Amino acid sequence: MSNAYDVLRAHHNVLRGLGSRFKAAPVGSAERQQTLDELLREFTIHMRIEDDIYYPALAAASKLIAIAHAEHRQIYDQLAVALRTPSSSPRHVDEWNSFLTVLEAHADEEERDLVPPPAPVDLSESELEELGNRMAAEMERQRNSKFEQLHVKARTALLKAF
Numbered sequence: 001m002s003n004a005y006d007v008l009r010a011h012h013n014v015l016r017g018l019g020s021r022f023k024a025a026p027v028g029s030a031e032r033q034q035t036l037d038e039l040l041r042e043f044t045i046h047m048r049i050e051d052d053i054y055y056p057a058l059a060a061a062s063k064l065i066a067i068a069h070a071e072h073r074q075i076y077d078q079l080a081v082a083l084r085t086p087s088s089s090p091r092h093v094d095e096w097n098s099f100l101t102v103l104e105a106h107a108d109e110e111e112r113d114l115v116p117p118p119a120p121v122d123l124s125e126s127e128l129e130e131l132g133n134r135m136a137a138e139m140e141r142q143r144n145s146k147f148e149q150l151h152v153k154a155r156t157a158l159l160k161a162f
Ligand SMILES: [Fe+2]
Pocket: 050, 068, 072, 106, 110
């Protein structure tokens, strides 16, 4: 079992890896679409784990958490722009690269500022383990849940439509 910091860092690396694979795959290829599906699934899980579990545990660092939430909204906005840009558009690749850039910048910043968080947040070893286990279990649950995966697809369709 691992602590919350390890869980987050490891999952950031999963997202970074999927991002590079997506960028490297030719536009319009099945591999690019498959990698995107996986990226959006893991991305959605990641945002929810942070919004629902990790950030609330760090509530005492209120200013940094407010910034992090604002960045999550920006990332979703850029995702919506990318999803709405057809692959025939000359902007398509740029919009997806922008999405990955804001996502990676946020993950880097998070690792710098919130993993671990500054005072007054003070998590003990056992609290970190408990938090990390809860996060890892919830990630696994969402990954294996048909309902949650339908939710990701529905949300993607919604972002595309509006
Ligand atoms: Fe985040």
